[in-house]
Each structure stands twice: as structure tokens, then as C-alpha cells.
Amino acid sequence: MGKGALGDIGFGYRPRAVYASDPARSRGRLFDEPESPTRTPFQRDRDRIIHSTAFRRLKHKTQVFVAHEGDHYRTRLTHSIEVAQIARALARALRVDEDLAEAVALVHDFGHTPFGHTGEEALNEKMAGWGGFDHNAQSLRVVTRLERRYAEFDGLNLSWETLEGLVKHNGPLTDASGKGLKGPVPQAIRDYSALHDLELDRFAGIEAQCAAIADDIAYNTHDIDDGLRAGLLTLDMLEGIGLPGSILSGVRARYPQLDDVRTGHELMRRQITLMVEDVIAAAAAASARGRCERRR
Template identity: 60%
Template sequence: MNQHISLAPFASLPEQSKGRCFPEPESATRSCHQRDRDRIIHSAAFRRLQYKTQVFVNHEGDFFRTRLTHSLEVAQIARTACRYLNLNQELAESLALAHDLGHPPFGHAGEDALDEALAPYGGFDHNAQSLRVVSELEQRYAEFDGLNLTWECVEGVVKHNGPLLGSKVLNPKPVPQAILDYNENVMDLDLENYSSLEAQIAALSDDIAYNNHDIDDALRAEIIRIDDLSDIPVVGETFAQVAKQYPGLDESRLIYEAVRRLIGDMVNDLLQETQQRIKDASPKDIDDIRHSNGPIASFSERIQKCDRELKAFMFENVYRHYKINRMTSKARRVVQNLFTLFMAEPNCLPTEWYKLTDGKPSERTAKVVADYIAGITDRYALDEHARLFDVQARNS
């Protein structure tokens, strides 16, 4: 399909895709990256994001964002940016929708608990788990495990935050073994270089979405007040401007108007800074993007400073608030208890999962237990914990 005509020469052009692990006939009606997007949307892992924590546990209120609504918001921002820059919207959307597929229940609390429990076996990393979801754990198709996504989509899932190996890595840290094994035995993902511009845009769209929507949720949960934001660059100024322009405006509308403007400001900044970097780098094709010495998509220093100070503020005042601490404490205990029990007694796993273990504590069993726990939702994890640890709970 000749859908790349209006795309920039350095975009990820569908007809130049490096293909899939398992070759398939091309669709007569959709580009290869449209098919990636559609497969992600129809996956079980994507549906389960509806009941996985963003910041607030899902059952605490229907209004708060979940991993699913967050992913949809990231996709909207990424599509908008890529449309303006003449990039591949479908690839960026696929990456936005897939970027959280590997997150376990209870958000970062669940991830930290699994990482600690799996320390003797290499730890837990949600990006590596996302790779496992799309390459192995989704079992829907007759001819292959996983979703058989294109090389460009898998590459973006793995390294949307930048190179993982080599001299271009700013903060070197061990690369999860699952990614190294996939890179060596299945697809060479060029781990020493940058990903596509679409993947870079999706990663920054994630920052825009969660920064602003976590502010929104935290204000509405009354964990912070608008006045608390006054000293944060850009953020405090935006709330002050809205309050001045609309004196007496209902607080709920004030929050929405300010958050809306903040998102718009950050998106416009991303577009302007990225356009300037494209102009400076003069990339002729996507290889020039991948082999550049730094990211092409970026915020300006003004928004980077805002991002740093906002993250520090949110970490101190929201993510470590006592109400969140109580929730994360319970979440860690639930995940730790489930992991410990399943490792000691893998026959307590559902039969189809138990058959994948060694039947005893081992590295293989730990991997299966991690896959099982990472795949369940907040609600199911709580129910499973009750079934296993409450002697009066019905085991159904």
C-alpha cells in the first residue's frame, strides 16, 4: 500500500519495513504498522490494562486513570505530533498503545516487588516484559506465539528511551537478559543506536501524558492543592494565568483548563524543538535518525527544566504521600506473598501455568510465576490473594 507518499523521507515508511519474525502476506487494506496497532488493541494484555494501576488503584475510584486510559492518551498525543511532522502515525500509535503492556498489577509498587523477588534470577523490567508479551505470551494465532509485530514496532517497544548498549548510552545499566536473548536469537534490534523518530515521539508523549494527568488525578484526589504547584516552572504560571483570566471559575474547570493548556504547551514545544533538531541534523532517511549522536525528538531546555522539577515535586508530594504509601505497601505485600507461595508451591498455579514450571523452586519456575503475576490485574491479584491466604475464602 502506498501510504508513505506524504511522509517525510526520514519517517518509518511502511513499505521499507524490515518485516516480521514469521513472514506473512501483506494486507490489501492496511499497512504493516496499521496491522501492528490493531493486533495490540485486540490483545488480551491490552484489555487487562483497564484494571491496572496508573497511580491510584482502580477500585479506589472510577474517575482516576488506569494504564489503559493512560495508553490511549499517550497515543492521541503521539498521533498529533507525528501528523504535524509527517511521520508514521500508525507506528507511533502502536508504540504508545504497547508501551505499558509489561507492567504488573499495582503500578510501580508491583514492579518493585517483582524486581525484588526476582533479584536472584536477574530481576524484573517492564520493558523486557512488554517484549515477552508481544513475542511470546500472547497466544492467539494459529501459526506463531506472540503478535508477530514488525521489526520497527518491536524495536520501539524495546528501546524507545534510547540505545541500550554502546557509547551512546548516557546512563549505562544492565540490559535485561530477555532483551539480549531476543536480540541475539530472534531479531537484531540494533541496540547500540537510536530508535525511529516515531518511537522517540511516543516516549516523550508518555512524559507529557503522565506528568499532566497525574497532576489532574492528584488534585482531584485532594492529595495536593493548586497553590502547591505555584513554584514549579511553567505549571505554576499556567494555573495562575487561568485563575487570573477566569476569576471565580469553578475549581474543577480551572484544573481542566490549566492541564489542557499545559499539554498544548508541551506538545508545541516538542514540535518546535524537534523541527529545529531535524533542520540541524538534515537527516536523509531513517538510518540517519538511528545513527545520530543524540535524540532528534526533544523538549526545549525550558520544558526539560519544568519536567525535572515537576517529577521531583510529584515524587515527594504525590507518589510518596501517605495515602499512596498505604496503597503501595499493601500492593507490595500482595505481590510478594503471591510470588513466595507460587515459588514454594507451584502446584497452586492454574493448571496450564503449573505445567510450564519444573514443579519445584527453580529459575524456570520463577520465570513462569513472574509471567503469571505480571499478567494479572489489580482486581484479580487481590482476589487471588484472598483465595490463597484467607482460609474462609471460596476457591473458585
């Protein structure tokens, strides 16, 4: 797969680290399509995800607080946008494909229920006789079958790299023999992998790993932010609690007269920055020790 007619297509084909996913060497899509002269495969994936019905429906899916609590709280949609921003920052610093990292970040919660993790657990119990319910498997169903926007195929026909990142952004699902590492692998994932081998026993590409780390950074920060806004947490409750407590002490020392709302925002901003920079520093140190290779 070569470059488009516009050359580097907005730097989408720019030189990158040896361990990066290369859009010019994408493993392709389940259904063949002509290449775009203006976008890389991963840029097209991101665009298809954003224009999908499932992306818009994230607006009404609970992150922590249900929608009727107010529009100041995160939903799955706002969470996914925040994850995508952090994932791009990590990918840029690590010299890997930003568009692929963003695509995985934007699609990673498509299969969640509207009512949070507790609702997913209840639905899984109700569906036990039919294979249960798994949000990653549902995400895969959405983008490979349930979205019906195109004349020639069901689903979004995303690239192999985006789909394997969606399915495996939290790590491999099986061992080398095909046995599930955390219980049975959902049948929907096995069925699709039989058509378009997702290599379920291997880690996803580094861009998907950027999205997974960005997910952790985002929710570990914004859940505190939403808790403060809802009055379930206070700044004083965070004192002495690991990372947020140490950051809070620094903010209060630097700005002793700052009101609680701005203090909370400063805490969140610094926490995201610190965690992102820590990931980048750790990756740089590993690279300097020769531990970063073209492998998964």
C-alpha cells in the same frame, strides 16, 4: 514491500519526511506473513495490539491510584490511550508515520505490574536470583511469546519497527560493544534480539521517540489532574511551581470567577497543548538548521 491493492491505504503510504519510518520498507516480522491489501504493516501492528488480551488487562493495572479508588482515575489503559493520542499529534506534525507512533504508544506499558512502580521494584528484588524483573522485557515477552492468538506462531508477530520501538523508546540499551548502558540488559531482550536484531546500541526510530515524549507529556499532566481529584494536591499548591504554576496564573487572570474544577481542567488542557507545541517548534527549528537526517 509495496503498496496494497487500495493504493495509499488511508494515506498510510503517503509521502513523509526523510527521517520517517516507511511502511513500504519495513524490515518485516520474525515469521513471514502475506501482506495485507487494506492495511500497512504498522496499521496491522496497531490493530493486533488493540485486540490483544494484554491491552484489555491494562484496565486493571495501576497508574498512580489503585482501581478501587474509583473509575475517575487513570489506569494503564487510559494512560496508554492518552499517550497514543499525543504521539499521533506529534507524528502528524513531524510528517512521520502516525500508525507506528500509535502502536508503540499503545504497547509500551504491556509489561507493567498491576501495582505500579513500587510493586515492580519489589518484584525485581524477589526475582533477583532469576534475572530480576524489568517491565520492558516483560512487554517484549508478552508480544513475542505470551499472547497466543494465532495458529502459526506465538506472540503477535509485530513488525521489527514496532518491537524496536517498544524495547528502545527510552534510548539505546547497549554501547557498540554490546555492554549495557544502565546495567545488564534483560536476557529476554538479548534472546529476541539474537533472532531479529533490534540494534540495541542505536536509538529507535523517530516514531518511537514521539511515543516516549508523549508518555512524558501525558503523565506529567494527568498525575497532577489525578492528584487534584484525589485531594492530594490543591491549585494553590501549584502556584510558583514551574510550568503548571505559570499556566495556572494565566488561567486565573483570564477567568477570575472560574471554579476550581474547571480551572484545573483548563490548566491540564493548556499544559498538554503547550508541551506538544514546544516539541514541534523545537523539531522544526532543528530541521531548519539542517540537523534532521535519515539516521538514528
